[in-house]
Amino acid sequence: MTKRMRNVAISGIGQTRHRGHREDVNMVELVSEAVEAVLEDSKMDLKDIDCIVHGNMELFEGVHQPDMWHVLGDGAYGKAGFRITTGGTTGATIVCSADHLVASGMYDSVLAIGWEKQEEGMTTTGITNMADPLWEREIQTGAITGTHGVMMMNKFGEPANQAAAEFRVLMADNARKNYKAHLRIEITRKDVLASRVLAWPLRLLHMCPESNGACAILFVSEKLAKKLPQKPVWMHDHVTVHRQETFDLVNMGDLDTHGEAARVLYARNGILDPMKQVGVFEMYDPQSWWALDWLGKFLMLENGEQIEMILNGDFAIDGKFPVNPSGGVVSSNPIGATAIIRVAEAALQIRGNAGEHQVPKDVNLAMSTGFGGTFWTVLHLLGAEKPDK
Amino acid sequence: MGTKTDKQGREIVEIRYEMAIPGTFATGPIMGHMLNKLKDKELWGNRCGKCQNVLFPPKIVCPKCFEEPTEWVKLDDWGYIATFDVVHFPTINPLTGIMREVPYTTLIVALPNGGGFFHFCLENDPEKLAPGKKVIPVWKDKREGRPSDLEGWVLEEGQ
Ligand SMILES: [Zn+2]
Numbered sequence: 001m002t003k004r005m006r007n008v009a010i011s012g013i014g015q016t017r018h019r020g021h022r023e024d025v026n027m028v029e030l031v032s033e034a035v036e037a038v039l040e041d042s043k044m045d046l047k048d049i050d051c052i053v054h055g056n057m058e059l060f061e062g063v064h065q066p067d068m069w070h071v072l073g074d075g076a077y078g079k080a081g082f083r084i085t086t087g088g089t090t091g092a093t094i095v096c097s098a099d100h101l102v103a104s105g106m107y108d109s110v111l112a113i114g115w116e117k118q119e120e121g122m123t124t125t126g127i128t129n130m131a132d133p134l135w136e137r138e139i140q141t142g143a144i145t146g147t148h149g150v151m152m153m154n155k156f157g158e159p160a161n162q163a164a165a166e167f168r169v170l171m172a173d174n175a176r177k178n179y180k181a182h183l184r185i186e187i188t189r190k191d192v193l194a195s196r197v198l199a200w201p202l203r204l205l206h207m208c209p210e211s212n213g214a215c216a217i218l219f220v221s222e223k224l225a226k227k228l229p230q231k232p233v234w235m236h237d238h239v240t241v242h243r244q245e246t247f248d249l250v251n252m253g254d255l256d257t258h259g260e261a262a263r264v265l266y267a268r269n270g271i272l273d274p275m276k277q278v279g280v281f282e283m284y285d286p287q288s289w290w291a292l293d294w295l296g297k298f299l300m301l302e303n304g305e306q307i308e309m310i311l312n313g314d315f316a317i318d319g320k321f322p323v324n325p326s327g328g329v330v331s332s333n334p335i336g337a338t339a340i341i342r343v344a345e346a347a348l349q350i351r352g353n354a355g356e357h358q359v360p361k362d363v364n365l366a367m368s369t370g371f372g373g374t375f376w377t378v379l380h381l382l383g384a385e386k387p388d389k
Numbered sequence: 390m391g392t393k394t395d396k397q398g399r400e401i402v403e404i405r406y407e408m409a410i411p412g413t414f415a416t417g418p419i420m421g422h423m424l425n426k427l428k429d430k431e432l433w434g435n436r437c438g439k440c441q442n443v444l445f446p447p448k449i450v451c452p453k454c455f456e457e458p459t460e461w462v463k464l465d466d467w468g469y470i471a472t473f474d475v476v477h478f479p480t481i482n483p484l485t486g487i488m489r490e491v492p493y494t495t496l497i498v499a500l501p502n503g504g505g506f507f508h509f510c511l512e513n514d515p516e517k518l519a520p521g522k523k524v525i526p527v528w529k530d531k532r533e534g535r536p537s538d539l540e541g542w543v544l545e546e547g548q
Pocket of ligand 1: 456
């Protein structure tokens with residue numbers, strides 16, 4: 001594990017029900033729903049929280065420094081506050097930041113909040129504005145890309161096509177068990193493969209929705225965790241890797257930021273066999289073709305073994321290695337909240353009170369990831385026991 | 390101000406507006422040199438003196454060696470397809486605010502002497518496209534020193 005000044009625990013989790021339409025509330029009210037939920041879950045009084053870390057993708061709604069506006073909804077009035085905005089990884093980076101703020105001894109309690117109200121604004125316009133304005137902005141078309149699918153098809157052929165579709169079906173099956181998920185649809189592999197092409201071989205049902213939602217997690221010191229009622233989930237480690245400006249566009253395999261993050265995390269934490277040692281994995285899967293490729297990268301499967309595993313049902317809630325019992329990002333994607341939801345869901349699985357989508361076993365270690373536009377990976381490791389034990 | 394109702398028939402009050410943000414971006418001397426040369430239908434990259442890689446678009450340092458490139462290189466006006474994306478889902482062009490017509494295709498052009506870059510491909514049939522096929526640029530008549538001076542890339546005849 002990495003060097004820690006002191007242990008940090010997750011002692012509270014709150015989420016909205018993620019939806020395509022939330023015209024009934026404004027942004028401040030949406031955020032406050034998650035904050036009220038985390039206070040209820042942790043039994044913590046807002047006045048005892050030291051610091052708020054807040055983040056989303058501000059170009060999506062077009063509100064600059066929304067944390068200023070949200071002060072009355074997120075509870076930040078009179079407290080220390082930080083704003084984090086690192087694209088798709090925002091929610092994951094908020095978690096890194098909150099962890100550091102408590103681990104350093106700076107604060108005993110930090111509330112991390114990620115949120116997005118995608119119906120207010122233009123997501124793709126926001127994404128394309130991240131490309132450099134001197135060359136790529138004129139060409140950039142956002143997250144709707146089939147290039148990974150093209151590469152997987154070239155390498156593995158039709159089994160890859162079947163596995164990407166089957167993984168989407170699994171996510172839908174899981175999402176139907178999670179009442180907070182946005183898309184809780186009943187679909188078959190055939191439905192996925194018959195849905196319309198967005199960018200071949202990427203189809204509509206492979207792709208995540210645009211959701212509205214917020215998620216808040218309370219991070220506390222060990223001393224405070226012992227006083228709070230929820231079973232603490234301990235932060236073990238996290239790794240961030242990104243390399244937009246330095247990769248070789250021609251050899252796309254070179255941009256394996258996931259594999260690099262996994263290698264570092266496993267080496268630091270004595271993980272030799274992730275599928276044996278880690279109980280559950282909440283992976284940021286914005287589309288099922290990426291999921292298919294990335295499972296291989298995070299799990300160090302060099303020959304496409306994940307294809308067979310998907311078709312075998314190994315990643316199901318009661319399978320050999322459960323992935324995204326929550327239904328994943330293809331079921332709910334309020335982007336600034338999406339990566340913190342992965343951490344929240346991983347923590348719920350360790351606590352054992354995820355509800356209907358709880359995996360049927362004790363989870364000792366869980367991993368979660370975030371991914372964003374600049375080929376940016378954040379990988380978290382959480383545990384039921386303290387990292388120094 | 391526009392109004393609508395939710396599923397229960399309750400009135401939803403919203404404020405609607407469109408945002409336009411005009412922008413001007415300084416290119417700096419290196420990108421500026423390359424963009425200026427597009428007016429003459431020429432592609433210029435810069436070469437790292439250490440690894441000899443040609444960078445296009447040109448960069449202030451080589452991303453591999455972190456050394457400053459040492460010379461300008463006029464590139465051949467053809468390349469290979471590295472990968473491509475035939476897009477059927479319309480999105481807004483952030484520079485114009487206008488919805489793109491679909492389908493359209495983006496590609497990564499690999500240059501014969503190293504490097505690669507994103508641009509548009511004027512062929513939308515995925516059956517005709519494949520990594521490794523040779524492509525050539527189509528230039529606009531009126532050029533103003535920006536990436537869209539190139540209409541896009543087409544397959545070289547016989548490809
Ligand atoms: Zn070099």
